[in-house]
Amino acid sequence: MTVKENLNxxxxxxxxxxxxxxxKICDQISDGILDAILAIDRNAKVACEAFITTNFLLIGGEVHSTKLAxxxxxxxxxKTAKAILIELGYDNxxxxxxxNTCEIKVLIHEQSPEILHAVEQANHQIGAGDQGIMFGYACLETKNYMPLAIVLAHELLIRANELRKKGLFKYARVDMKAQVTIDQEDKNNLQIHTMLMSVQxxxxxxKEEFEKFIKEEIMFFVAKKYQxxxxxxxLINPTGKFVIGGPTGDTGLTGRKIIVDTYGGKAPHGGGAFSGKDPTKVDRSGxxxxxxxxxxxxxxxxxxVCEVQLAYAIGxxxxxxxxxxxxxxxxxxxTEKDLIKIICENFDCSIKGIIDHLxxxxxxxxxLAVFGHFGREDLNLAWEKLDKVETLKRYLIK
Known part of the structure; x- marks a missing residue:
C-alpha cells in the first residue's frame, strides 16, 4: 500500500x-534479578543493568543487602538470566x-556507602537514591487514560507474541517491533494512519502468506478491537526480510526503551530508566x-489532559x-496552580509515602519490563488505581 500524503x-x-x-531482553533480566534479590531481602538496594550481544551477556550493578553473605x-x-533467555526461546x-552455551559475565559489587547513607535515614525516613525528574501523564484517548498510539503499538505485539507462543503465527520468531501512527486532525475522531510491523x-x-497473516490476524484484529x-x-518488514534478529542482529542494553516503557513520546521523560532499580530509586517510584x-x-x-512532573534531590x-x-x-x-495545591494536600510524594502507598x-x-509500565489492565498495579477520584471531585466548582 502506498504511503498517504501526510503534509496536511x-x-x-x-x-x-x-x-x-x-x-527488552536486558530489561527483563535486570528486573528478574531485582525480583530475585528482593524475594530474599525486600529492603535490599539494587541497581542492575545488562548488555547483550552475540552469545555474550554482561550483567553489572550495585547491591546492598544485610543478607548479602x-x-x-x-x-x-x-541462573535468573538463563531462565529468562530460555523462556524467551533463546536456547539454540x-x-x-x-x-546454555553463551558466555555470561557478572560484575555486581557493593553499593556506595555514600548513597546508602543518603537513602537510609533516621526516624524511618527514606531519602531519594539520586537526583532526577520524573513525569506522569494521563489523557482521555483510551479507557485506561493512555495515549492511543502507544496502546495500539503494545497491542500489536501482545497479539503477535501470543499467537507465536501458541504456534499459530507460522514462520515468526521472537524479535519483533511495531509502530503506529495516529491521525489527530479531528481530536474527537482519532484514526489510524499507518501500522508498521517488523517481525523476525x-x-x-x-512472504505473501506471512504478510497476509500479520495484516488480517494482527493489524485488523487490533484495529477492530478498538473500533x-x-x-x-x-508496512511489514520494509527491508524485505528479517531473518537475523535478537542479540545476533543487534546489541541490547537495559533502559534503552524508556519511551516504549512510558507514553510513547506523548509526554516528556526525565531520562531515567526503570528496570533493575529498587523503589528507593525515584526514577522508578517517582x-x-x-x-x-x-x-x-x-x-x-x-x-x-494532565502531565505531572516531580523533582528530587539525592538524600x-x-x-x-x-x-x-x-x-x-x-x-x-x-487553575494549574490550584491543581498543585490539591496534589500537595492529597498525595504524599515523599519517598517513604510513595513506597508505602503503592x-x-x-x-x-x-x-513490567515488556509492554509498558502504565495502563496495564492485565496487572493489578497500585499506581493505576483510581482510589483518589471521589476525594478529588470535591474540588470541582459546582
Missing amino acids: HHLFTSESVAPGHPD TINIKELAE DEIGFNA HTPDCH LNLDFNI AYFARYIAKNIVAAELAK MPNPISVFVDTSGTVAQGL QLLDQKYQP
Missing part, C-alpha cells in the same frame, strides 16, 4: 518492541543465541507516583518541586 495531517507516532527484542549474587544472576544456536522470521518464510478504521497504511496523580486528576475530571525525602501542565484543559473555575516492596517488577 496532524500525525503522531509511537513504537513498541516485543519481549525478544535485545533491549547468604546470597551468591553471581550464581543468582546467571539456530536462532542466533543459546543461553524463519529462512523458509513464505477504529481499517483503511490505514500497512514516575509511578506521577502517573498515579495524573490519572486520578483526569478521571476526577479536574482536567482532560532528600520530599520532592523539591511539583509541576502540572493540563494543555489548557483544566476544569472551569480551577506497596512497591511487594511488587513483582519483571512483568
